[in-house]
Every structure is written in C-alpha cells, then in structure tokens.
Amino acid sequence: MSNIIKYRVHEVGKDFERTSKEIIETIAPYYPGNKNHMTSLEDAELDIVFEKFTQDNAVESFEKYFADTEKPPEEKKPAPAAQAAPQAPAAAQPQTQAAPQAPASPQAQAVPQAPAAPRPQAGPQRPPMQGAPRPAQQGQGRPMQQGQRPGGPRPGQQGQRPGQPMQGQNRPPMRPGQAPAQGQRPMGGQPPRPAQPQRPQQPRVQTRREGSQIVDTRGSNVDLSRYDERIDALVPDRVKNVGPGKQKFKKNNNRRPAGVRPKVETEAEKLKRLELEKARKATLKITIPDEIVVSELATRLKKTNADVVKKLMLLGVMANANQVVDFDTAALVCEEFKVKYEREIVVTIEERLIDDSDDADENLEPRSPVVVVMGHVDHGKTSLLDAIRDAHVTATEAGGITQHIGAYKVNKNGRDITFLDTPGHAAFTAMRARGANITDIAILVVAADDGIMPQTVEAINHAKAAGVSIIVAINKMDKPEANPERVKQALTEHGLVPEEWGGDVICVPVSALKHEGIEELLEMVLLTADMLDLKANPNRAAKGTVVEAKLDKGRGPVATLLVQNGTLHAGDVIIAGTVVGRVRAMTDDKGRKITDAPPSTPVEIIGLSDVPAAGDIFHAVADEKMARELAEQRRQEEKEKQFKSTQKVSLDDLFSQIQQGEIKDLNIIVKADVQGSVEAVKTSLERLSNDEVRVRVIHGGVGAITDSDLMLANASNAIIVGFNVRPDAQTRENAHAQNVDIRTYRVIYECIEEIETAMKGMLAPKYRENVLGHAEVRQTFKVSGIGTIAGCYVTDGKIVRNAKVRVLRDSVVIAETELDSLKRFKDDAKEVAQGYECGMGLVRYNDIKEGDVIEAYVMEEYRE
Numbered sequence: 001m002s003n004i005i006k007y008r009v010h011e012v013g014k015d016f017e018r019t020s021k022e023i024i025e026t027i028a029p030y031y032p033g034n035k036n037h038m039t040s041l042e043d044a045e046l047d048i049v050f051e052k053f054t055q056d057n058a059v060e061s062f063e064k065y066f067a068d069t070e071k072p073p074e075e076k077k078p079a080p081a082a083q084a085a086p087q088a089p090a091a092a093q094p095q096t097q098a099a100p101q102a103p104a105s106p107q108a109q110a111v112p113q114a115p116a117a118p119r120p121q122a123g124p125q126r127p128p129m130q131g132a133p134r135p136a137q138q139g140q141g142r143p144m145q146q147g148q149r150p151g152g153p154r155p156g157q158q159g160q161r162p163g164q165p166m167q168g169q170n171r172p173p174m175r176p177g178q179a180p181a182q183g184q185r186p187m188g189g190q191p192p193r194p195a196q197p198q199r200p201q202q203p204r205v206q207t208r209r210e211g212s213q214i215v216d217t218r219g220s221n222v223d224l225s226r227y228d229e230r231i232d233a234l235v236p237d238r239v240k241n242v243g244p245g246k247q248k249f250k251k252n253n254n255r256r257p258a259g260v261r262p263k264v265e266t267e268a269e270k271l272k273r274l275e276l277e278k279a280r281k282a283t284l285k286i287t288i289p290d291e292i293v294v295s296e297l298a299t300r301l302k303k304t305n306a307d308v309v310k311k312l313m314l315l316g317v318m319a320n321a322n323q324v325v326d327f328d329t330a331a332l333v334c335e336e337f338k339v340k341y342e343r344e345i346v347v348t349i350e351e352r353l354i355d356d357s358d359d360a361d362e363n364l365e366p367r368s369p370v371v372v373v374m375g376h377v378d379h380g381k382t383s384l385l386d387a388i389r390d391a392h393v394t395a396t397e398a399g400g401i402t403q404h405i406g407a408y409k410v411n412k413n414g415r416d417i418t419f420l421d422t423p424g425h426a427a428f429t430a431m432r433a434r435g436a437n438i439t440d441i442a443i444l445v446v447a448a449d450d451g452i453m454p455q456t457v458e459a460i461n462h463a464k465a466a467g468v469s470i471i472v473a474i475n476k477m478d479k480p481e482a483n484p485e486r487v488k489q490a491l492t493e494h495g496l497v498p499e500e501w502g503g504d505v506i507c508v509p510v511s512a513l514k515h516e517g518i519e520e521l522l523e524m525v526l527l528t529a530d531m532l533d534l535k536a537n538p539n540r541a542a543k544g545t546v547v548e549a550k551l552d553k554g555r556g557p558v559a560t561l562l563v564q565n566g567t568l569h570a571g572d573v574i575i576a577g578t579v580v581g582r583v584r585a586m587t588d589d590k591g592r593k594i595t596d597a598p599p600s601t602p603v604e605i606i607g608l609s610d611v612p613a614a615g616d617i618f619h620a621v622a623d624e625k626m627a628r629e630l631a632e633q634r635r636q637e638e639k640e641k642q643f644k645s646t647q648k649v650s651l652d653d654l655f656s657q658i659q660q661g662e663i664k665d666l667n668i669i670v671k672a673d674v675q676g677s678v679e680a681v682k683t684s685l686e687r688l689s690n691d692e693v694r695v696r697v698i699h700g701g702v703g704a705i706t707d708s709d710l711m712l713a714n715a716s717n718a719i720i721v722g723f724n725v726r727p728d729a730q731t732r733e734n735a736h737a738q739n740v741d742i743r744t745y746r747v748i749y750e751c752i753e754e755i756e757t758a759m760k761g762m763l764a765p766k767y768r769e770n771v772l773g774h775a776e777v778r779q780t781f782k783v784s785g786i787g788t789i790a791g792c793y794v795t796d797g798k799i800v801r802n803a804k805v806r807v808l809r810d811s812v813v814i815a816e817t818e819l820d821s822l823k824r825f826k827d828d829a830k831e832v833a834q835g836y837e838c839g840m841g842l843v844r845y846n847d848i849k850e851g852d853v854i855e856a857y858v859m860e861e862y863r864e
C-alpha cells in the first residue's frame, strides 16, 4: 500500500506545520539514510512522525484538562484554541511508543495520522467533513481537534490535526490521498453527525498504560469494522505474523455502526421489542379443533410443551405432549394463557359436496309411502306382493311390462304406494345395518292358519327396532282352518294390540291367493301414511338408497335406486357409497324411460362406474371431480375400518363405552329355551336401566341363537343373551367374524348380575370358556355298572379327555357335566379330533340319546 501511495516528507511537514528538515530529523534516529523533502515516507517512518508530534502535544496535567472540560464550551472556546495553537495538533498522548510496530495495534489506528486538512491536494478537494475546520479554528491556522471539545486535546482523543476526520465520527485516521485512492472510506458526501460532538462529555478517567495506544470506544459509536481494513493496510506483514494471530476488531463487529444508536438506546429498543412481543402474544387468537394433540396446542399457543402440560396438570388433566385433549380442555388452557380461541370448523369434502341440510317446511310436499312386506316363511309374502302388483300394475297400467327391479309402485285412489320387492326381514335388516332407513310401513304377513311363528316375532322386533309402522295382513283367510282371532291374540303377546281390541295395530284379513282384502290393505296403508304425514322436497338434489345393484353383461353396472328426497334427473352425477357415475339412462318399474324421478320413486339406472352395495346411500352432486375424491376417501376409510376391528358393544368394555358416551341404549336380544324365561329375563334386564343407560330387550325368542339374531344384533348394536340355548358352530363363527357378543347362561340371576356389574364397570371375568369341539351321538350303549356310553362322531374341533361337556338336544342345553371316559375303540384316548369316532361316558349323566350333541369346552383364564 505504501508502495502505491506516496507521502512525501514535505507534505508531512506541511501537514504538521513543520519543516521538511524537522521531519527528516525525527525519522533519522530510527531509519537512517539520505532523505530529502521529496523522499516518500514508509508507513513505519510516518508512524514515528505521528508518534513524535502526538507526544509533543501531550497535556501537562490531567486535572487541569478535566477541569477545563467541565466548563461550558462557549466560555472555554477562545482560550483552549489559543493555548493549543502553538502546540502541535497532536493529541496529548504521553506515549513513548514510537516503534514502527505501533500502528499494528488497533489503538494505533486511531492515532491521528490525519494531517489531511493542510495538505494542499487533500484539503481543498475534500468535501466538507465532520471535522471540517470551523471559522474560529481556521483563523488560527489549524482546525480544532474535532471541534466539539473546545477544552483542548485530551488523552485518548486524537485527530487534533486540521482536516482530520472527527473522532466522534469514528473515521479511521487517514493519510491524505490514501483513502480516496483505495476507496476504503466514504469520505465525501457523508454528512456531519452532530450527535456525538454535542454530547456533554464527562471526564473520562482513562487508565493508560505506558507504551500503549488506546482507541476510545466508550462512546459506543466507534465503527470498529473500519479499523479492520486499516489494519490490513497499515500493519506490516511481519507484525501481523507475530503473536497469537491477527486480532481484528471484527470480533467486536456486532457493535452497532458508529453514531447509529448508543448502547442505552439499544437496551431501550430491546425492551420495546419485548413489550411489543408481549403485546402481540396477549392478543394471540388461535383455533382449536374438536380434539387436539397437546404438542400441537403448545405450538399454536407459542408455548413450550412443558408449559402446556403444566397448565393441564393444574387443571387436573394428566396428559403428556403426545396425548389428545378435547376442545373444552384446550379452551381452558387458552384461558389460562389469556389467549383468545375459537372452534376450528373443519369442512370436509363431504360437507362441501353434499347438502344435507333440513328442508324448510314450506318446501316440503307430500310423498308416497314406502312399504316392505315381512313375515314367517311360507306365510304368503311373495304371493301378497304379486297379488298387489297384479291387481294394480298389469291391470291398470295398460301396456306396462312389469320389471322386477327390486321395488315397484302401485296406484290406489290416485295415490302412489311404493313396495320394496324383496320380502323378508333379512334384506330389510341388512339394509338397515348399512344405515339405510328407507321404509315407512311394514306389512306383517301372518298366515291365519299358522299364527305367530318365530320369524314373525323376529320380523316384529326388526320392524320395531327400525321404528316403522306395522300393519298386519292376516293371510290365507280363504283356508277353512283360518283363525284370525288366534292370530290377534298371539299378536298382543308381542306388544301388537289390534285396533278392534283397543290398540293401534291395523289388522287386515286377506287372501293373497284369491286376491281378497288387497284393496282394504292398500287403503289401510294410505291411512297409515296419512298419519305419518310423509313429506319430501322434490326441488333439490336427489338423495336416496340403493335397493339393488348388479353387473349386467351388456349394460354394465345396473342399480335400482329409491329416491327419498329431491328429484333425480337423467344426466345427474351421483355418488353411491364408493361408486361415482352419471345417470346415463333411467327407467321406472314399468320399464319406461324417464328423465325425472321425484321422491319415493324407484328407478333403475345405468352409468355407474362400479356396482354399489344394496343399502348404500346415494347423492346427486354438482361436482364430479370432487365426488371422485370423496369416493376415494371413503374407500380409504373403509380399508382403515377393516383394519380396526369393528367397535361393537360387548359386556367386557361396556362400562368404558358408557363412560365415553358411546352407549345410551344397551340393546339386548334374549333367546331362551322356553317363553317363560324370555319374559323373565326381559323384565329383569329392563329394570337395570339407570340414568346413563337404558337397557332395551329388542328381541326375545324361543329357540337356538341363529344368524337372524346375529343380523339384528349387528344392525342394532346389540348383545345376545342365551338361556339354555346355544348358537350352532356356524353362527358362533359368524358372531366372531361380526364381533357380536353372545353370552350364554344357565341361570337368570347370573345373567342379571353379570350385566349389572358390567354396567357398573366392575365386570372382571377371570375365566372364559373356550369351546373345543362338538361330537354327535350316533349310538348309545348301556354298560352295566358304568352307565350309558355314547358312540360319537366328532363333527368339529376336538374332544379332550379333561374337558367339560354339555349335552345339547335341538340346540338346548340339557346337561352340563364332565367327561368320565374317552375311548377310541377299546383304548383310552387323550383327545379325539374332528372326523373320528369315539366313545364317551359322562359323569353322573346317562340320559344320552341318539342325535344329541356333546359340546366339549375348557375354562380359560381371560385377559383383557
């Protein structure tokens, strides 16, 4: 650097108001050699000059100096100027450090090497600098040191030379001509910064060590970064390499730029910022969903997990960061933190796509009733449906060809009635299990010659569970042995009291075979419909249920839909369960093409992408793309559902389900060997109802537990209780697959007790029976002295020697005991597997008959 910028002896002399000779003499003792006024001076030589003249300007007494500085500048102005005048402009630095290494120290950079002003080339060319000579000083031939302190030079204050940048500005001392050439310093154009100079200067007691130079950085407005550049420029390489390494001011570079803001202000600013932050937090508003993980809540509250967990603890909720809390708890935490909150409303695709809002009364119009026919096998359901259709479809609709699409409409007295063509409660309940409640009225067909049969009872209970109105059609009235009174009598036993006996159940005697009583029956259906006041809004997007669906070879997926609300139009986009499609063609039950299907209309449509399931609910939607998205989402949900075992009510977790509010009604199906037991259990169980749970026996019947019971239990989320009756192997397997809880008992009070304790959450069964297998008694042998030996064939599972057994006759338990002996031919056997024959003797039981079933089981410890 010094090679580039020449600073000649005469220039230095001029700057310091010394002769060239004096300068040369100053340097000579340190750097001997021939020099003249044109000799360029090296950095080290310059440093010596600066040191020399700086020291020459040292004040004699600090006391005097400090005393001077405390006086108002105005008073002192003329005097110090005069005093300082004869002196060299150097600051009073009693430093003896004149070594060439001096500039290497950071302090040395602050040494006023700036004899710029007097220099002819530098002075005039410079734009006014902060330290520009004031008129008074100019009059004295040199500018005052930094102008702001008329008290004269003081220790540590450099730059007393004319034209030198003011220290207050923290300009690094500069040699004339150097900075502009290097472009290291934004000299010109930098406006004077008066803040520092005008600050009342307190006497600064500075402990200065002999031989060191100190940069006064206490003003907090020293731009130290500038010194780094100067260091690089000024420090000779050999000096740089000495010591523990370069010690740049950069370490302190985090200081604010000179003159921008003093340290006190920074603190104030920080406080202000903190306050602002606090204020911002105070007005924080967050949204909380119905359930939120604690860590997520903490994030939203801008708190740590620990803070939130602590607050929860104080609120009496023990939850860790990964646990979920409900909205109310989260809201309490928000209140504790004084954070505003509101409930997060999650709009699902379903909500956006499907408008499930209720209709306003003024938009509702009467709709025709939807009727299902149920009853015991062979009581004439199909015959009745055919009779109704024959009388009202083929006869009245000229040219109409009856289509079996799963539902049809008949017209009576100018009003329509829709019949579901699938008789029996199986289809009805299967549909209900899928969430579809499509029927308004159930016609219960009871053969007058047969009376109430098991499936009649089931049908009654299925209809009751679905909450539909029942009309009894007493069929086969043409038969001579028909006894409608007996039927009515039996009906009362099942809670259906005929009208003529003071009840509200309409009973119509009919003959499906002879087409008698059909008109009366239909009239009664209309009457019941009037009572139900069935209404729908035809002026909205259609909603309904898939009644039937199949894959047609030529037409692709074909589905029968029953429109329940709104009107379905040809061309509509519909979503049914996980299937999406556009209604390409629509035909009614008479095979006619139609374009609009108002409420209670069954239609057959084509155009779906896949075959939906019967019972699926369909919606006509506006956005096909979104519908596909929803279908995909539903498929995903279905998969997840399959993964998780279906949550069905069971006695084991009854209490937890009650506590979680999942159960309000405990539905029970009671099956027993005799009607008396059914009634007894029913009354006893229903008495168990308490404030939280209502125990409802939705079906009670005599006989084995069958698939039909399972179906009802499945649809109504019920548990099955059996007394002295048991499910057969297939039913048990199905129950297991469908997660239906079947409990079997021998004594009523055991059942009552178990359900009661389960409701109280005290049910802790330690043992549970595990059925090992069944064997059918094929032959019996009487052995004197031993008793009866049963020759059996193991039908499923295995029979184990130590197992307990029960004897079943027509699925009714007739004995419970243990195995006395188990033999394969003449040998004792430990166990006999399925498909083998064996001989069995039972402990204290000899009344075994051919056809009996022996069930072997063991009691196993049960762990939840």
Ligand SMILES: Nc1nc2c(ncn2[C@@H]2O[C@H](COP(=O)(O)OP(=O)(O)OP(=O)(O)O)[C@@H](O)[C@H]2O)c(=O)[nH]1
Pocket (backbone or CB within 6 Å): 375, 376, 377, 378, 379, 380, 381, 382, 383, 384, 423, 475, 476, 477, 478, 479, 510, 511, 512, 513, 514
């Ligand atoms: N005498 C007489 N026989 C009838 C009447 N209704 C039906 N039947 C007869 O009863 C038998 C059973 O009739 P279905 O209509 O098949 O009875 P279902 O209830 O539909 O029977 P499933 O479909 O097996 O459940 C048939 O042989 C019919 O002919 C009737 O009103 N009078």
